[in-house]
Amino acid sequence: MSGLVLKLGPGERVLVNGAVIENGERRGRFSILTPGAKILRLRDALHPEEATTPVRRVCYAAQLVLSGDAEPEAVRLQLLRGIEQLSQALTDPDSRSRLDMATAAVIEGRHYQALKALRSLLPREDRLLAAATP
Numbered sequence: 001m002s003g004l005v006l007k008l009g010p011g012e013r014v015l016v017n018g019a020v021i022e023n024g025e026r027r028g029r030f031s032i033l034t035p036g037a038k039i040l041r042l043r044d045a046l047h048p049e050e051a052t053t054p055v056r057r058v059c060y061a062a063q064l065v066l067s068g069d070a071e072p073e074a075v076r077l078q079l080l081r082g083i084e085q086l087s088q089a090l091t092d093p094d095s096r097s098r099l100d101m102a103t104a105a106v107i108e109g110r111h112y113q114a115l116k117a118l119r120s121l122l123p124r125e126d127r128l129l130a131a132a133t134p
Contacts, residue, residue, distance in 0.1 A: 038068035058082035
């Protein structure tokens with residue numbers, strides 16, 4: 001059996017093809033067998049008003065594909081441009097590696113992996129923005 005395996009904590013929510021599903025009181029494990037299903041863990045979701053920084057804006061674009069609110073083809077160029085712009089600012093080897101992973105994931109249509117790689121840059125961006133603020 002292949003497909004995506006979701007492991008959810010008690011009360012955790014996930015968006016599947018536009019429907020919010022909430023896990024019960026115990027940990028749960030679900031296999032999503034339908035190829036192309038739109039899936040987003042709500043704990044990973046950004047609200048539109050939170051997309052106020054460069055990394056968050058690119059994460060939000062990837063999230064729109066996962067939630068089914070945007071078609072992958074419509075957002076692909078925006079994602080790739082955003083990642084390229086981030087690569088000009090985040091030049092350390094670890095950031096570059098994560099941005100390379102995100103780029104490859106977008107090109108291959110693996111938007112969850114792209115979001116995961118981009119979200120790993122959020123703490124770094126927060127530190128850089130905090131250091132730049134007097």
